[in-house]
Every structure is written in C-alpha cells, then in structure tokens.
Amino acid sequence: MNIGQAVEALKQQKRVSRAGWNGKGMWLVMLNPGWDDHPSDASEDCTLNSNTHIADGEERSVEPCVALKTAANTLQPGWNASTPDLLAEDWGIVA
Numbered sequence: 001m002n003i004g005q006a007v008e009a010l011k012q013q014k015r016v017s018r019a020g021w022n023g024k025g026m027w028l029v030m031l032n033p034g035w036d037d038h039p040s041d042a043s044e045d046c047t048l049n050s051n052t053h054i055a056d057g058e059e060r061s062v063e064p065c066v067a068l069k070t071a072a073n074t075l076q077p078g079w080n081a082s083t084p085d086l087l088a089e090d091w092g093i094v095a
Contacts, residue, residue, distance in 0.1 A: 001091035003081065010066060015094040018085065023071035027094045031077055033062040 001009070006016040010030040017027040054060075068079040 001093075002089055003086050003091065006091040009093050015069075016091055017094050018088055019090040019092065020084070020088060025069070025073070026071055027069045028066050028079060029069065029075075030064060031067045031075075032064040 001016075006028075009016050010028060013030065013032075015027045015029050065077050066079045067075045067077040070076055
C-alpha cells in the first residue's frame with residue numbers, strides 16, 4: 001500500500017505499519033475523540049471517551065490525530081510522516 005491507502009485504512013479504524021520500520025511492533029492508529037465504540041482491531045488504549053479536554057482551566061475540543069504505537073509499547077499522539085514514509089509503498093494493515 002502507499003500512504004494514501006494507509007490513511008484511508010486509518011480512517012476505517014484500522015492499524016497500519018510499514019515493513020521498512022526498524023522498531024518491533026510499531027504501528028499507527030487514528031485517535032478519534034468521541035468514538036462510541038472501540039476500533040475493531042485496536043486496543044482499548046487507542047480510544048478516547050470524550051471530545052473535550054480541560055487545559056489551563058478552559059475546556060477545549062480535541063481533534064482526531066494519528067498516534068504511533070512505539071517499540072517501547074507506548075502511544076505517541078501527533079505522529080508526523082517523514083519523506084520516506086510519504087513515498088513508501090510498503091504500508092500494510094496490522095492484523
């Protein structure tokens with residue numbers, strides 16, 4: 001798959017990864033605040049229960065973002081693609 005197909009899979013609540021990534025078990029998932037149900041193939045940790053967050057004493061809405069499941073088994077929200085990621089053809093859906 002290419003990056004466009006990977007993004008479409010993320011929008012369908014699927015996890016995606018690149019064969020060329022060196023980190024073991026790394027994948028991406030869309031964090032979408034306000035989901036009523038958990039994504040079909042993501043863990044409970046990948047779903048937020050609210051679309052708002054209190055910061056600096058003010059309530060702000062939370063926008064969807066792409067998060068990276070790291071080799072250290074943490075979720076890192078706000079993943080940004082590198083140029084090699086954008087041009088890669090080795091994207092796939094994680095089972």
